[in-house]
């Protein structure tokens with residue numbers, strides 16, 4: 001029997017890229033020493049939020065193609081929960097299935113099953129994006145790292161060629177306690193240990209394995225209250241739709257930079273695609289509603305991503321050199337996976353509704 005190569009693609013949600021050291025994160029530190037890392041971090045796509053960046057990780061596309069601009073998809077012109085729609089372009093799971101390559105996916109944030117189109121993997125967890133009643137959960141209701149490892153242990157790992165996973169708990173800790181501090185450091189240690197447990201399941205095939213570990217976004221403190229941009233746009237009678245997204249907001253519709261900069265609580269704006277701007281305000285300000293969280297993300301100030309490459313496969317050394325030399329962009333990872341698994345050139349539009357669970 002042919003022994004297959006394996007690519008492990010792990011996302012440590014919101015893991016701070018600059019907290020890798022021998023004392024606190026021995027797993028990541030030893031991986032960075034064995035392979036390599038981006039010491040200054042990689043770069044997220046905007047909005048610097050969980051679902052847009054995960055959709056980018058699995059498609060290689062930016063939101064103008066996969067249409068998950070915020071934690072909602074704008075496919076069809078109306079915002080809908082991204083987990084109900086999935087990316088508008090083909091994912092690594094679609095492409096593995098078409099090529100007859102076995103893929104597995106498991107997530108702490110249960111919504112990522114739908115966001116990433118991971119129902120198309122050979123196995124995924126949690127089933128159909130619903131956490132089992134007995135699964136351990138974090139304070140914000142997502143699967144705890146321990147539950148994710150139990151989900152992994154229910155899978156048949158033999159001959160898996162793509163293994164994609166996400167550990168959520170650092171994101172929850174930073175939202176609740178702030179971008180940095182003792183509680184966050186403690187959670188970083190725990191998630192680093194959980195990563196080590198995941199990797200133990202693959203050590204017997206390490207010489208045939210390429211490991212990529214990234215995070216999706218950083219965090220920033222929010223201590224200046226919230227601006228309800230949707231209410232202001234309504235009050236001014238502007239024909240625009242606003243989608244609040246942490247420390248950024250998506251503005252959909254025909255507008256101009258000068259019109260956006262005239263709004264209260266808007267300091268800068270970026271055009272993501274025709275008819276879609278992202279705006280953000282001064283440090284400390286969030287949009288929409290003050291959820292009582294200590295930290296949020298979404299703005300360009302939270303675009304740093306952890307990036308580590310390791311493993312015994314020869315491709316690991318090449319990628320480690322690349323990310324050490326230049327900050328990797330979120331869009332670059334899917335094509336590295338495609339090259340490793342010989343999946344072709346890039347994503348294509350998906351058949352309508354192929355990602356929908358609803």
Ligand SMILES: [Zn+2]
Nearest residue numbers: 013014050216
């Ligand atoms: Zn996230």
